[in-house]
Amino acid sequence: MIKFYQMKDFFQIRNKMRCLRKRSTVSFLGVLVIFLLFLNLYIEDSYVLEGDKQLIRETSTHQLNSERYVHTFKDLSNFSGAINVTYRYLAATTLQRKRYLTIGLSSVKRRKGNYLLETIKSIFEQSSYEELKEISVVVHLADFNSSWRDIMVQDITQKFAHHIIAGRLMVIHAPEEYYPILDGLKRNYNDPEDRVKFRSKQNVDYAFLLNFCANTSDYYVMLEDDVRCSKNFLTAIKKVIASLEGTYWVTLEFSKLGYIGKLYHSHDLPRLAHFLLMFYQEMPCDWLLTHFRGLLAQKNVIRFKPSLFQHMGYYSSYKGTENKLKDDDFEEESFDIPDNPPASLYTNMNVFENYEASKAYSSVDEYFWGKPPSKGDVFLIVFENPIIIKKIKVNTGTEDRQNDILHHGILDVGKRIILSKQIRQCDTYLRLGEFKNGNFEMSDVNQKIPFDVYCMRICVTKTQKEWLIIRSISIWTS
Ligand SMILES: *[C@@H]1O[C@H](CO)[C@@H](O)[C@H](O)[C@H]1NC(C)=O
Numbered sequence: 514m515i516k517f518y519q520m521k522d523f524f525q526i527r528n529k530m531r532c533l534r535k536r537s538t539v540s541f542l543g544v545l546v547i548f549l550l551f552l553n554l555y556i557e558d559s560y561v562l563e564g565d566k567q568l569i570r571e572t573s574t575h576q577l578n579s580e581r582y583v584h585t586f587k588d589l590s591n592f593s594g595a596i597n598v599t600y601r602y603l604a605a606t607t608l609q610r611k612r613y614l615t616i617g618l619s620s621v622k623r624r625k626g627n628y629l630l631e632t633i634k635s636i637f638e639q640s641s642y643e644e645l646k647e648i649s650v651v652v653h654l655a656d657f658n659s660s661w662r663d664i665m666v667q668d669i670t671q672k673f674a675h676h677i678i679a680g681r682l683m684v685i686h687a688p689e690e691y692y693p694i695l696d697g698l699k700r701n702y703n704d705p706e707d708r709v710k711f712r713s714k715q716n717v718d719y720a721f722l723l724n725f726c727a728n729t730s731d732y733y734v735m736l737e738d739d740v741r742c743s744k745n746f747l748t749a750i751k752k753v754i755a756s757l758e759g760t761y762w763v764t765l766e767f768s769k770l771g772y773i774g775k776l777y778h779s780h781d782l783p784r785l786a787h788f789l790l791m792f793y794q795e796m797p798c799d800w801l802l803t804h805f806r807g808l809l810a811q812k813n814v815i816r817f818k819p820s821l822f823q824h825m826g827y828y829s830s831y832k833g834t835e836n837k838l839k840d841d842d843f844e845e846e847s848f849d850i851p852d853n854p855p856a857s858l859y860t861n862m863n864v865f866e867n868y869e870a871s872k873a874y875s876s877v878d879e880y881f882w883g884k885p886p887s888k889g890d891v892f893l894i895v896f897e898n899p900i901i902i903k904k905i906k907v908n909t910g911t912e913d914r915q916n917d918i919l920h921h922g923i924l925d926v927g928k929r930i931i932l933s934k935q936i937r938q939c940d941t942y943l944r945l946g947e948f949k950n951g952n953f954e955m956s957d958v959n960q961k962i963p964f965d966v967y968c969m970r971i972c973v974t975k976t977q978k979e980w981l982i983i984r985s986i987s988i989w990t991s
């Protein structure tokens with residue numbers, strides 16, 4: 514919070530300074546920006562050899578496409594290698610430092626509404642000064658209409674010049690001649706022809722974007738061009754990645770919509786890019802993504818709540834049709850991700866299928882589910898190390914099963930560990946309070962209890978006939 518206010522003040526001060534200096538500096542800045550843009554306009558990607566422009570000019574469009582097609586697919590013999598595309602840098606400063614996270618967006622001209630500038634603004638605004646140093650944003654202007662691209666580049670460079678100069682924002686374009694055939698494609702799922710063309714091109718847009726971003730950072734997150742970010746999303750992402758250390762994952766999901774908020778290890782990007790390109794005409798990208806995860810042997814979706822990214826578009830990029838899809842798990846101020854220190858979980862309740870106790874405690878979107886509990890049943894958390902608790906929050910039931918809450922229960926914290934009935938347990942407990950409407954929340958816990966906490970337990974105080982879902986147990990330590 515402190516950091517956030519400092520940032521705001523910083524911007525206010527800067528804004529004031531800017532007002533004072535406006536007249537004198539505006540022309541200088543303008544010249545500088547134009548100079549930098551000129552430097553970088555059409556700089557060719559250094560790690561790819563020269564494109565054979567002569568060949569391109571001499572062949573007909575169709576042949577050209579097939580040539581490219583064959584050429585592109587020759588790359589498939591090495592999935593960890595880059596796809597051979599010579600990108601155009603529409604706005605960028607050369608030689609970037611490798612960052613922690615790259616945020617990629619691909620954008621095309623929409624019939625109605627354009628949210629790209631808003632999206633970029635949201636990424637930067639919701640990040641602190643420290644966080645900005647660890648991210649880079651790559652925008653792929655993927656429309657073939659060059660006047661639209663020119664207009665967008667002009668808008669972006671005007672609004673975000675200092676981010677471009679800082680090497681934090683890059684705008685690129687993959688020339689049309691690299692695209693495979695987009696007309697007369699297979700009409701899978703009986704999609705209309707223009708729909709097929711739209712989604713097929715979109716797969717290629719993403720493939721070229723991912724290919725570009727393969728070595729700009731350690732991790733990569735895909736956004737769409739009409740997204741709002743929650744405050745300090747980078748810090749939340751870092752916490753989640755740290756909590757998963759040692760576990761295998763391919764895709765982490767920070768939104769439940771489309772191709773928003775899907776996070777990858779950067780070393781998987783070349784393969785994902787090849788994959789999207791290989792199956793570009795078969796199905797929409799969000800389906801391909803699911804297959805990609807499955808093929809790399811991540812069985813289940815790993816999704817986090819709250820969502821860090823939200824759709825702001827009202828019209829979709831396809832034909833400007835209405836798109837009111839919203840993620841109801843989105844929280845704009847959601848950077849307060851719990852710490853949940855390492856712990857063992859036990860319960861004497863009757864667990865339903867594989868909805869084990871540990872699922873209530875993980876940061877992933879899953880839960881504990883037990884058959885109707887009786888008075889005296891407990892749900893116990895034993896921490897690996899004693900902790901000082903700042904805040905506790907426990908939620909039971911879900912939106913779909915609002916009856917499966919803890920109707921009567923209390924929450925205790927314990928000190929001093931003993932070994933009882935083969936499990937480590939606390940011998941003394943202090944009652945913190947009761948559940949209300951299935952929920953428990955308490956702040957400043959460390960000011961209310963005079964000892965380090967070894968255990969926490971939820972006790973059922975009245976037998977209920979409803980099942981019990983413990984959706985999340987969140988603990989913030991100090
Ligand atoms: C990249 O493509 C060009 C033709 O566009 C070709 O001359 C060059 O050999 C390719 N580079 C690699 C590494 O395959």
Ligand SMILES: *[C@@H]1O[C@H](CO)[C@@H](O)[C@H](O)[C@H]1NC(C)=O
Nearest residue numbers: 590591592593594595596783
């Ligand atoms: C595949 O590409 C990677 C990265 O460019 C390279 O290090 C590796 O040597 C290539 N492997 C083969 C068999 O060409």
Ligand SMILES: *[C@@H]1O[C@H](CO)[C@@H](O)[C@H](O)[C@H]1NC(C)=O
Nearest residue numbers: 622657658659660661662664
């Ligand atoms: C390209 O985009 C510009 C600006 O949005 C528009 O005026 C023009 O009609 C477009 N051209 C084509 C061929 O769609």
Ligand SMILES: *[C@@H]1O[C@H](CO)[C@@H](O)[C@H](O)[C@H]1NC(C)=O
Nearest residue numbers: 559560609610611728729730
């Ligand atoms: C990405 O890789 C290419 C070739 O290996 C290199 O030229 C470029 O500088 C790298 N970019 C970053 C950010 O490391």
